Amino acid sequence: MNSSNSWFYWAFMSAVFAACTAIFAKIGIRNVDSDFATLIRTVIIIIVLTAFVWFTGKMSNPAALSPKTWLFLGLSGLATGASWVCYFRALQIGEASKVAPVDKLSLVLVAIFAFIFLEERPSLQEWTGIALVAGGVLVLAIKR
Structure with missing residues (x-):
């Protein structure tokens, strides 16, 4: 599954799992x-990903990564954490079908940022x- 179109499969599966995330999270945060x-959720992700990377033989020495890689993976991790905190708070007080x-x-912001910072066209x-x-x-955000 390494063809040039395999990105679509993985992106679609990401969307499926993201949809499940919203539903499972909405149910799971009712009294928490x-x-x-x-x-x-983050602890579970760390455990599952560590096992996955280990068992697939993809574990490598993190000290071998460049400072630039560490910087941008670190920034990505901080952005992910902030996104998750905001997302779960929104889910706790709003409807999953709207949040x-x-x-x-x-998606829109990625396109704009990629245009500005990555020179994608x-x-x-x-x-x-x-x-x-x-x-x-x-349309979804406008109050009825």
Whole structure:
């Protein structure tokens, strides 16, 4: 599954698991503080990923990573943690069917940030899709 189109499979599976995350989290945080729930979730992720990386033979020496790699993986980890804290708090007080789509506004922001910082140039068709996602988020966010 290393073909040039395998990214779509993995991205789709990410979306499936993200959808499950919203539903499972909404049920799981009913009687628990959202920050504590995020901690429990993170510990489980650390255990599962450590086992996965170990058993697939992908464990390597972290000291061999460059400072730039450490910096950006560290920043990514901080952003992920902040995102999870915000997401779980939003889920605790809002409806999953409204919180999750607004969270996916990240798609629009990724496109904008990739344009600015990574010099990626989406096509007109791709920008149209991104604009439609943004419009969909606004429709969902507007109070009825």
